[in-house]
Amino acid sequence: MVYFAWVRERIGVAEEEVSPPAEVATIADLIDWLAARSPSHAAAFADRDRLRAARDQVFVPLDAPLAGAGEIAIFPPVTGG
Amino acid sequence: MVYFAWVRERIGVAEEEVSPPAEVATIADLIDWLAARSPSHAAAFADRDRLRAARDQVFVPLDAPLAGAGEIAIFPPVTGG
Amino acid sequence: MIRVRVSSAPIDIAAEMEAAEAEEGGAVATFTGLVRPDDGVSELTLEHYPGATERALEALAREAVARWSLAGATIVHRVGPMRPGERIVFVAASAVHRAAALQACAFLIDRLKTDAPFWKRETVEAGHRWVEPRAADDAAADRWRS
Amino acid sequence: MIRVRVSSAPIDIAAEMEAAEAEEGGAVATFTGLVRPDDGVSELTLEHYPGATERALEALAREAVARWSLAGATIVHRVGPMRPGERIVFVAASAVHRAAALQACAFLIDRLKTDAPFWKRETVEAGHRWVEPRAADDAAADRWRS
Numbered sequence: 001m002v003y004f005a006w007v008r009e010r011i012g013v014a015e016e017e018v019s020p021p022a023e024v025a026t027i028a029d030l031i032d033w034l035a036a037r038s039p040s041h042a043a044a045f046a047d048r049d050r051l052r053a054a055r056d057q058v059f060v061p062l063d064a065p066l067a068g069a070g071e072i073a074i075f076p077p078v079t080g081g
Numbered sequence: 082m083v084y085f086a087w088v089r090e091r092i093g094v095a096e097e098e099v100s101p102p103a104e105v106a107t108i109a110d111l112i113d114w115l116a117a118r119s120p121s122h123a124a125a126f127a128d129r130d131r132l133r134a135a136r137d138q139v140f141v142p143l144d145a146p147l148a149g150a151g152e153i154a155i156f157p158p159v160t161g162g
Numbered sequence: 163m164i165r166v167r168v169s170s171a172p173i174d175i176a177a178e179m180e181a182a183e184a185e186e187g188g189a190v191a192t193f194t195g196l197v198r199p200d201d202g203v204s205e206l207t208l209e210h211y212p213g214a215t216e217r218a219l220e221a222l223a224r225e226a227v228a229r230w231s232l233a234g235a236t237i238v239h240r241v242g243p244m245r246p247g248e249r250i251v252f253v254a255a256s257a258v259h260r261a262a263a264l265q266a267c268a269f270l271i272d273r274l275k276t277d278a279p280f281w282k283r284e285t286v287e288a289g290h291r292w293v294e295p296r297a298a299d300d301a302a303a304d305r306w307r308s
Numbered sequence: 309m310i311r312v313r314v315s316s317a318p319i320d321i322a323a324e325m326e327a328a329e330a331e332e333g334g335a336v337a338t339f340t341g342l343v344r345p346d347d348g349v350s351e352l353t354l355e356h357y358p359g360a361t362e363r364a365l366e367a368l369a370r371e372a373v374a375r376w377s378l379a380g381a382t383i384v385h386r387v388g389p390m391r392p393g394e395r396i397v398f399v400a401a402s403a404v405h406r407a408a409a410l411q412a413c414a415f416l417i418d419r420l421k422t423d424a425p426f427w428k429r430e431t432v433e434a435g436h437r438w439v440e441p442r443a444a445d446d447a448a449a450d451r452w453r454s
Contacts (some may be wrong), residue, residue, distance in 0.1 A: 005427035064431035080426020086281035161280020188344035198334035
């Protein structure tokens with residue numbers, strides 16, 4: 001997992017290794033599973049509408065399957081440029 | 082009178098003083114009057130659709146009145162930029 | 163602020179950009195037109211109508227500033243002979259938001275093509291020829307009139 | 309040619325312009341975004357997603373080149389801390405005709421705002437705050453999808 005911006009700040013780490021159980025099939029499932037594990041994850045993921053994701057560095061919707069991805073990123077809507 | 086681009090080249094001078102008679106009321110009249118005075122003016126003004134004009138440095142249509150202007154310019158459509 | 167200049171000196175992009183960026187904007191859009199090295203043209207000469215040119219460019223810059231509430235507008239046009247690769251024209255629009263800067267920049271160059279008294283003459287092997295106006299330029303300028 | 313760079317070094321406009329002008333185009337449109345000195349912001353910090361950012365910018369530049377037959381596309385984005393007046397982003401599009409350069413330039417900056425993983429954090433007297441996305445940015449990016 002990699003986190004950016006205020007998601008990273010609320011969780012308190014920029015990256016972490018996780019091993020979710022088999023029933024965690026989508027990125028949304030993964031977010032639910034992480035939020036149940038710690039208050040800081042729960043705080044970071046409280047407002048699901050303000051979260052975006054990337055799977056192996058490519059933007060995907062939250063309902064995208066994990067599909068054996070090596071790297072999942074969770075972050076707020078982007079504000080560059 | 083001031084001339085630019087191929088209008089200037091065909092007439093052979095960049096500027097000239099003219100004193101048209103009172104019945105020359107518009108820029109188009111002035112062009113007709115000049116074309117009748119010399120072959121080089123006639124050649125420069127042969128294709129009326131390709132002529133543009135300015136009166137005292139402001140673009141005007143060919144049928145604009147002379148209105149006592151100090152400087153009339155005749156030139157081709159512009160091609161800057 | 164409005165910056166308009168017609169000069170036979172090469173256009174100094176770095177200096178012009180610095181001035182455009184110094185405006186209280188945050189967004190700067192620019193357009194640069196260069197002499198293209200096509201058709202065997204060895205030299206391009208820009209003729210203009212001194213006095214009337216500056217007046218036309220200033221009116222254009224002022225219209226852009228009013229229409230898009232710009233922080234600044236720049237029009238620099240070179241005249242005289244120039245070689246392939248050299249800059250003919252540089253326009254810049256500075257604004258608080260990018261949409262205003264981008265639109266005003268397109269407006270400035272589109273309208274300059276039809277509203278300012280410049281004429282291009284190409285030097286080719288056989289002599290020289292005057293560049294003909296393009297219908298596309300009239301159409302591009304017309305879309306800003308409404 | 310495509311030039312994409314993400315760096316914490318200040319953006320060198322003169323060098324980027326020179327590269328964009330060296331393309332076989334004749335028309336170069338650019339957009340520069342600067343840190344605005346408003347709202348009492350003393351510093352702006354750009355965070356990004358290394359690897360994914362470059363991939364997103366390259367995809368964007370490639371799409372612009374294909375869509376408008378560009379001679380070249382440049383996207384340079386600064387990351388890390390920067391002060392009011394400094395450049396955040398520079399994009400350039402080089403083409404044979406100005407309409408292509410102007411449209412591609414607007415496309416590049418509009419889509420960059422929504423498609424590339426950058427996040428802005430403002431340092432203010434009370435601490436810092438993350439910049440919220442603007443609905444206008446989504447609308448601007450959407451107009452290029454069709």
